[in-house]
Amino acid sequence: MRVRVLFFALYRDLAGTSELELELPAGATVETAVELLRSQVKGLARLPREVVVAVNREYAARDTPLAEGDEVALLPPVGGG
Amino acid sequence: MRVRVLFFALYRDLAGTSELELELPAGATVETAVELLRSQVKGLARLPREVVVAVNREYAARDTPLAEGDEVALLPPVGGG
Amino acid sequence: MTVRTWITTEPLDPAQVLACVGAPEDGAVLLFLGIVREENEGRRVVSIRYDAYVAMAERVLAEVAREAAGRLGTERIAVVHRIGELGVGEASVAIAVSSPHRAEAFDACRYIIEEIKRRLPIWKEERYVDGEARWLAGSVPPVPASGGGAS
């Protein structure tokens, strides 16, 4: 399956892009996606362990299962105001 | 000595005036003035015990000594906002 | 810039009060408005007449604002209290504060309105749709325990 991955702020700087498509094995979770990105995308090897992930615009746990077409966002620690 | 007495809100309604001059004996305190007013001014016999008094625009204790020309105000419980 | 407090019979202008505060080092601005409500204790209100011991209210309001400045850490405070007859929806009090951080702004703004309700020599006569009017119960302000003998 394929998901759409978004990068913001510092993680966009690390990834060198704001967005990419990622091919994942069946049964993949958020954790699978993060580890794949870490190994496949130059710059993301430095992604910290505490990376926050949102799936379809909701904060998501590491074991959240992913589905075809999901929007997966990698977020540095946040804060408006 | 003479002091100027001011009445506000409900106490002005009770006194039937917003202001009067009061002649006091030497050594008079706030308490002296309140008791004199209570006995001399029709309507002020109903003045409650908890009457708040300000002398020269400062909240004052009952034993505060008064002086010639003081501005003594009888205030119902207050509250702006 | 310094603490500004005043009493007025004119309608309040929130923008004017806000314009009294703010500085390059401030990250938080807070504006509070107290408004005449259409209902109080189950009765339909037409207006409230605010009576004041003006000279003393000006003094106490300035004192409250100075105390709040101590909590706020800045002098950027503006407080205005309106008196006279106010209709439903009209503002009786406007408080603006600004400070580098928000915690102090919330604390100081809240302090000012609480002390206004506790200590300001102002009285409210509420007027109802049925034509009746009554003085609202106030609170007994803090009074010194003793005048301390002869002055």
Next chain:
Amino acid sequence: MTVRTWITTEPLDPAQVLACVGAPEDGAVLLFLGIVREENEGRRVVSIRYDAYVAMAERVLAEVAREAAGRLGTERIAVVHRIGELGVGEASVAIAVSSPHRAEAFDACRYIIEEIKRRLPIWKEERYVDGEARWLAGSVPPVPASGGGAS
């Protein structure tokens, strides 16, 4: 009247946000403004660039405001967050609430700004007079402990 929240790149207008709240039954109106400060952690700031995951920030901001409405007891809440490049003294966030009594207004307004700082997917890149820029450290938002197995 209902809760209103939005994200914009335009300068904020406090009067517009204030105008979104207020009702005849309300006695308290509170307006909070968050402002770009000229100094942070001892460094002289020129501007802050606010980056956002806009679609999600809109969703989270609406969620925060709905939670605040539960505390406030009214739906009279307006919150706007600005993004893009903001100079010193410009407002990044404006929050207005109104309610019958002041305690709930202070509580709800404070809740909204705290949750905005804790949960809103927005990031700040601070730019300094020396030409340097850096992403400010944010906070880790509350994330569900488990995705709960297959969906």
